[in-house]
Structures are given as C-alpha cells and as structure tokens.
Amino acid sequence: MRKWFVYSDKYVVDLGNHPFRTIKYKLVYEKLLKENVLKEEEVLEPEMIDFNEILIVHKKEYIDDLKNLRITRRTMYSELPLNKEIIDMFLLACDGTYKASKLALENNYAFHCGGGFHHSYEDHAEGFCYLNDIAYAIKKINLKTAVIDLDVHQGNGTAHIFRNDKNVFTLSIHQEWLYPIPKEKSDLDIGLEENTDDETYLNILADALNKVSHFNPEFIIYVAGADVYFDDMLASLKLTKEGIRKRDEMVIKFAYDRKIPIVVVLAGGYSRKVEDLIEIHSNTAKVLKSFKWNT
Numbered sequence: 179m180r181k182w183f184v185y186s187d188k189y190v191v192d193l194g195n196h197p198f199r200t201i202k203y204k205l206v207y208e209k210l211l212k213e214n215v216l217k218e219e220e221v222l223e224p225e226m227i228d229f230n231e232i233l234i235v236h237k238k239e240y241i242d243d244l245k246n247l248r249i250t251r252r253t254m255y256s257e258l259p260l261n262k263e264i265i266d267m268f269l270l271a272c273d274g275t276y277k278a279s280k281l282a283l284e285n286n287y288a289f290h291c292g293g294g295f296h297h298s299y300e301d302h303a304e305g306f307c308y309l310n311d312i313a314y315a316i317k318k319i320n321l322k323t324a325v326i327d328l329d330v331h332q333g334n335g336t337a338h339i340f341r342n343d344k345n346v347f348t349l350s351i352h353q354e355w356l357y358p359i360p361k362e363k364s365d366l367d368i369g370l371e372e373n374t375d376d377e378t379y380l381n382i383l384a385d386a387l388n389k390v391s392h393f394n395p396e397f398i399i400y401v402a403g404a405d406v407y408f409d410d411m412l413a414s415l416k417l418t419k420e421g422i423r424k425r426d427e428m429v430i431k432f433a434y435d436r437k438i439p440i441v442v443v444l445a446g447g448y449s450r451k452v453e454d455l456i457e458i459h460s461n462t463a464k465v466l467k468s469f470k471w472n473t
Contacts, residue, residue, distance in 0.1 A: 329403025
C-alpha cells in the first residue's frame with residue numbers, strides 16, 4: 179500500500195493559551211482514520227533532523243540561538259514559547275515536508291499533516307514560525323518549484339528566501355491589510371480586501387493559476403491555510419467551507435491535469451470552533467485523495 183500521508187504525534191506541543199492549536203494535527207489524523215480516508219499503513223513518520231541540516235536554509239547565528247534556546251532579536255518575534263519540545267517539533271516538520279515531497283515524487287501526491295511555516299526567514303523567527311519547512315524541502319529536492327500559498331497571511335519568509343531564485347515561483351494570495359506589514363515581494367502577490375467571498379476568491383485564484391502555468395513547474399508545494407474561513411479569529415475574509423473545498427479542488431486539479439507532483443502542507447487556521455478547523459483541513463486531504471492518481 180502506497181504511503182501518501184506524513185504525520186507525527188510529536189507535532190502536538192504545549193503552547194499554552196495560544197491561537198495556534200497544535201492539537202489540530204492529531205485531530206485531523208484521527209478523523210481521517212475514523213472515516214477510512216486514511217489507513218495506518220499509508221502513514222509515514224518524519225525523523226528528527228540535525229540542526230546542521232537546516233543550515234541549507236537558515237543562518238548559523240540564528241540556528242545557534244535555537245539550539246541553545248536563547249531569547250534574542252532573532253527568536254523573539256516568533257510569538258511562541260522557546261523550549262526543546264517546540265523546536266523539536268519544527269525540526270520534525272522540516273523533515274515532514276521533505277519526506278512528503280519525496281513521496282509526491284514517487285506517487286504524484288502527498289499530504290503533510292503539519293508544516294507550512296512560511297513566516298520564518300533565513301535569520302529570524304516570525305508569526306508562529308521558527309523554521310521554514312517549505313524552503314527546506316525545496317532546497318533538498320532541487321527542482322523547479324511553484325509555491326502556491328493560499329494561507330490568509332502572506333508567505334513573507336518563503337518569498338524573501340527565494341527572492342533571487344529563478345528556479346522557484348512564489349504565489350501568495352492573502353488578505354492585504356493584515357500581518358505581515360510591510361510585506362515581502364513574491365513572484366506574484368494578490369492582496370485581498372476584507373470580506374472577500376467565495377466567488378470573488380475563486381475567480382482570482384483561477385487567473386493566478388493561469389499565471390503559474392507559464393512558469394512550467396516540475397513540482398508544487400500547496401500551502402493550504404484554513405484561515406481564509408469566515409469565522410477565523412485572526413483574519414476577515416468570508417470564505418465558506420464549500421468555498422475552501424473548491425479552492426483546494428482547483429489547485430489540486432491544476433497539478434493533476436498537468437501531471438505535476440504536489441505536496442499539501444497545512445499552515446494556519448484559527449477558527450473559533452476547533453471542529454470547523456478540523457473539518458476544513460480534513461476536507462483538503464479528502465479532495466487530494468479523491469483524484470485518480472497513478473492511472
């Protein structure tokens with residue numbers, strides 16, 4: 179049985195009273211098992227990478243701060259606690275996105291029930307992100323890659339890391355007047371107004387995907403943030419669950435039709451009801467699995 183799903187129980191860490199609820203990873207995993215969308219034999223666990231391995235993305239001084247759990251100007255803007263359990267989770271997530279990328283190269287698709295930490299820069303943390311798993315996977319696989327980032331917040335760290343890399347196309351569709359301000363320059367940035375609805379969003383996405391197609395990527399990383407949902411605590415777009423499902427379907431079909439391997443990472447999601455968040459993330463996995471891959 180082919181593995182297509184990457185997950186670790188160690189992704190669930192204690193952040194205290196925080197909008198980033200890491201329990202979501204376990205709840206999505208359990209829901210998909212319960213609904214027979216996923217079987218245990220299809221799951222691959224990431225491994226703990228060494229700090230030295232992450233130096234292909236991050237600066238030595240910053241990694242030294244993380245290794246020694248030091249609060250400095252490089253670590254302080256994470257908006258997260260700084261302890262070994264949390265840093266280990268980020269190290270695992272970097273391997274998780276890389277492992278999922280390798281699975282996608284074998285089977286055309288993979289789902290990482292984790293990752294999407296797109297705010298982390300080469301030399302500092304930001305926005306709930308210590309390490310940039312997306313950048314780590316891209317540098318490891320070394321293919322012409324399109325990052326389709328549909329989290330509600332601009333993927334500023336990823337955009338900055340690949341700002342001069344012609345082998346990587348960064349697309350970010352995000353809420354404009356929202357963190358991060360100021361924004362970095364992606365290859366294609368589309369800033370949305372508050373209250374953007376399903377129809378408007380999907381029309382904008384269709385046009386953006388057409389532009390991505392001109393890049394002719396060999397590989398796609400899809401950052402499938404759930405925080406575009408209308409009841410998200412940290413944003414104010416107006417997408418419904420059905421609109422988000424159609425969003426996922428459009429991106430995955432784009433890869434499927436062109437036979438481009440695709441990896442999905444979860445990124446953000448801060449809906450008031452945790453059940454809504456789990457349903458949205460689970461729906462993304464269901465959409466991915468619904469395509470007739472390898473036929």
